[in-house]
Amino acid sequence: xxxxxxxxxxxxxxxxxxxxxxxxxxxxxxxxxxxxxxxxxxxxxxxxxxxxxxxxxxxxxxxxxxxxxxxxxxxxxxxxxxxxxxxxxxxxxxxxxxxxxxxxxxxxxxxxxxxxxxxxxxxxxxxxxxxxxxxxxxxxxxxxxxxxxxxxxxxxxxxxxxxxxxxxxxxxxxxxxxxxxxxxxxxxxxxxxxxxxxxxxxxxxxxxxxxxxxxxxxxxxxxxxxxxxxxxxxxxxxxxxxxxxxxxxxxxxxxxxxxxxxxxxxxxxxxxxxxxxxxxxxxxxxxxxxxxxxxxxxxxxxxxxxxxxxxxxxxxxxxxxxxxxxxxxxxxxxxxxxxxxxxxxxxxxxxxxxxxxxxxxxxxxxxxxxxxxxxxxxxxxxxxxxxxxxxxxxxxxxxxxxxxxxxxxxxxx
Ligand SMILES: [Zn+2]
Numbered sequence: 001x002x003x004x005x006x007x008x009x010x011x012x013x014x015x016x017x018x019x020x021x022x023x024x025x026x027x028x029x030x031x032x033x034x035x036x037x038x039x040x041x042x043x044x045x046x047x048x049x050x051x052x053x054x055x056x057x058x059x060x061x062x063x064x065x066x067x068x069x070x071x072x073x074x075x076x077x078x079x080x081x082x083x084x085x086x087x088x089x090x091x092x093x094x095x096x097x098x099x100x101x102x103x104x105x106x107x108x109x110x111x112x113x114x115x116x117x118x119x120x121x122x123x124x125x126x127x128x129x130x131x132x133x134x135x136x137x138x139x140x141x142x143x144x145x146x147x148x149x150x151x152x153x154x155x156x157x158x159x160x161x162x163x164x165x166x167x168x169x170x171x172x173x174x175x176x177x178x179x180x181x182x183x184x185x186x187x188x189x190x191x192x193x194x195x196x197x198x199x200x201x202x203x204x205x206x207x208x209x210x211x212x213x214x215x216x217x218x219x220x221x222x223x224x225x226x227x228x229x230x231x232x233x234x235x236x237x238x239x240x241x242x243x244x245x246x247x248x249x250x251x252x253x254x255x256x257x258x259x260x261x262x263x264x265x266x267x268x269x270x271x272x273x274x275x276x277x278x279x280x281x282x283x284x285x286x287x288x289x290x291x292x293x294x295x296x297x298x299x300x301x302x303x304x305x306x307x308x309x310x311x312x313x314x315x316x317x318x319x320x321x322x323x324x325x326x327x328x329x330x331x332x333x334x335x336x337x338x339x340x341x342x343x344x345x346x347x348x349x350x351x352x353x354x355x356x357x358x359x360x361x362x363x364x365x366x367x368x369x370x371x372x373x374x375x376x377x378x379x380x381x382x383x384x385x386x387x388x389x390x391x392x393x394x395x396x397x398x399x400x401x402x403x404x405x406x407x408x409x410x411x412x413x
Contacts, residue, residue, distance in 0.1 A: 002313060002316060002317045003313070003317070004313045004314065004316075004317025004318070005080065005317045005318070005319075007317070008079070008317060008318060008335065011335075011338045011339060012072060012075065012076075012338055015338045015339075015341045015342075016068060016069070016072050018341065018342075019068055019341065020065060020068060020069075022389075022391065022392045022395055022396070023061050023064050023065050023068070023392070024065075025389045025391055025392050026057070026061050026388065026389045026392040027058055027061050027062070028389075029387065029388070029389035029390075029392070030054050030057050030058055030061070030385050030387060030388070030389070031054065031058060033054070033387035034050070034051055034054040034055075035047075035051070036050075037050045037386070038386050038387060038403055040403055040406055040407065041376060041379075041386055041402070041403075041406075044373070044376045044377075044380065045376065045379070045380050045386065049380050049383075050386065052132065052383050053379075053380075053383040053384060053385045053386065054385060054387075055132075056132045056383040056385075057383070057384075057385040057388075059128050059131070059132070060128065063120070063123070063124060063128060066120070067120050070120065074113070074116055075334055075335075078109070078334060079318045079319040079320070079331070079334065079335070080318070080319040081319065082319055083109075084109065084319065084320050084327060084330060084331070085319065085320055085321055085322075087105050087108060087109050087112075088105055088320075088322060088324070088327065091104050091105050091108070098169070098324065098325075099162065099165055099166060099169070101326075102161070102165040102324065102325060102326030103158060103161050103162050103165065103326075105326050105327075105330070106157075106161050106165075106326050106329060106330060107154070107157055107158065107161065109330055110153075110157070111150075114150070122142070125137055125142060126139075126142075129240065132383060133241065134240055134241045134242060134382075134383075135239075135240065135241075136237055136238060136239055136240055136241060137238075137239045137240070141238065141239065145202060148201055148202065152198065152201070160182075160186055161326075161329075163182055164179050164182060164183075164329065165325050165326055165329070167179045167182065168309070168325035168328070168329070169325055173306075174306070175306065176302040176303055176305060176306030177302075179302050179306075180298060180299050180302040180303075183298060183302070184295060184298070187294075195255055195257070199234075199257075203234045203235055203236070203238065204234070204235045204238075205232040205233070205234050205257065206232065206233050206235075207230070207231065207232060207233075208231040208232065208233055208258070209233075210263070210268075212268060213263070213268050213271060213272075214231060216268055216269075216271075216272045217231055217256065217272070217275060220272055220275060220276055220279070220365060220366065221254075221279075223365050224276070224279050224283060224365055225283070226254050226279055226282070226283075227254070228254050228256060229254070229255060230255045230256070231255075231256045231258070232255070232256065232257045232258070233257075233258050233259075233260050233263060234257050234258070234259055234260065235260055236259030236260055236261050236262075237259070237260050237261050237264075240261075241261060241381075242259075242261065242381075242382050243259050243261040243262035243264075243265050243266075243378060243381065243382065244259045244261075244262060245257065245258045245259060245262050245271075245274055245275065245278060246278070247278050247279070247281075247282065254279075254282070256275065256278075258271065262274070262378075265377055265378070265381050266374045266377060266378075267370070267373075267374075269366070269367055269370040270370045270371070270373060270374030270377070271374070272366050272367075272370070273362055273366040273367055273368075273370040273371035273374055274362075274371065274374050274375075275366075276361065276362035276365045276366040276371070277358045277359060277361070277362040277371060278358070279361070279365075280357065280358035280359075280360075280361025280362055280365075281354065281358050283361060284354070284357050284358065284361060286354040286357070286358065301332075301336065304332075305328060305329070305332045308328065308331075308332065309323075309325065309328035309332075314328065314331065315327060315328070315331070318331050318335065344395060344396065345394060345395045347398075348394065348395060348396060348397055348398055349394070351398040351399070352397065352398065352399065352400045355398070355399050355400055355405070356400060356405075356408055359371065359405065359408060359409055363409070368409050368410070369409075371409055372406050372409045372410065375402070375405065375406065375409075376402075376406065379402050384402065386402045386403065387403075388401055
């Protein structure tokens with residue numbers, strides 16, 4: 001066996017074993033705490049709702065185990081099993097131009113990957129979410145979403161992959177710097193285009209009609225120094241009963257989107273407090289810092305690919321017989337996440353610190369008790385477990401465990 005094949009197999013085994021162990025911990029912890037609502041939540045969360053949250057969390061965790069194993073098998077088939085080689089051979093018979101063939105191979109492999117993931121995604125929506133009463137998606141909406149996102153993927157993917165592959169062949173040894181610049185430009189354009197052009201393809205956005213809520217939003221905007229231009233309500237209920245809110249926009253001009261399910265579930269003062277928390281992420285520069293970190297990490301990723309793509313063992317060690325820029329790109333996209341898993345706890349840790357800071361910000365500009373009661377409602381209605389395994393949570397969760405977060409909001413208000 002080649003040395004790099006051994007490295008790959010060890011990395012795969014370590015990554016799968018670690019993630020399986022964490023899911024197993026989560027399963028047993030949630031099961032052990034299924035019957036007892038934690039002290040702090042007894043007034044607001046019934047024993048039934050707590051059991052439902054436990055069952056929902058366990059069902060999702062089990063599905064996560066299946067998808068982890070399935071993903072590992074698919075990865076082995078693509079690489080050592082010769083799947084990528086086969087795709088390359090099939091297109092070699094059809095297309096002579098390296099560049100055009102590269103685009104065809106990359107997109108067809110990604111497309112095949114999407115098809116392979118489809119059964120699990122259908123089960124997640126119509127099996128799991130349905131069973132717990134969260135699914136609002138009809139087969140028709142699911143199918144049209146799929147067609148729309150595939151077409152969108154092609155419209156964005158063809159020029160992007162074409163540009164990257166062209167740079168990889170034409171830009172010399174330091175091509176990865178140019179590729180990184182294109183990638184960052186693409187990310188910026190996407191940030192601008194997503195709320196304006198892409199999201200409206202999937203959901204309806206209507207200006208917030210509730211006058212008193214709009215007044216609260218404007219008052220909060222003035223107090224925190226944001227010029228809030230547009231406030232939209234999105235028909236999230238078209239697909240799911242889960243509630244959410246998000247903000248987009250550059251600089252001080254912000255566009256706010258509330259899911260209709262959030263507005264329906266929370267009181268106006270709770271919605272205001274949730275918004276204050278979200279504005280806190282901007283005011284405290286969390287969003288800018290996350291973007292900066294993403295830029296640095298992706299530069300490192302492109303540099304690594306720049307080096308790996310020039311080494312023969314990167315291809316042969318992963319089951320690819322003919323090196324090419326597009327194979328380097330595909331291998332990197334497929335194998336890179338195995339290593340990235342080990343960075344996850346660092347990201348989660350930073351993100352949880354930001355959540356506490358945004359909660360402190362919300363305390364200053366709105367009502368901490370309203371934020372706490374709003375969060376408890378969201379935990380309850382979304383069937384978020386109140387008792388995650390501490391190790392699992394430290395590894396994966398971008399938000400603090402409910403008990404800690406509520407205690408933090410209650411203290412030093
Ligand atoms: Zn947050």
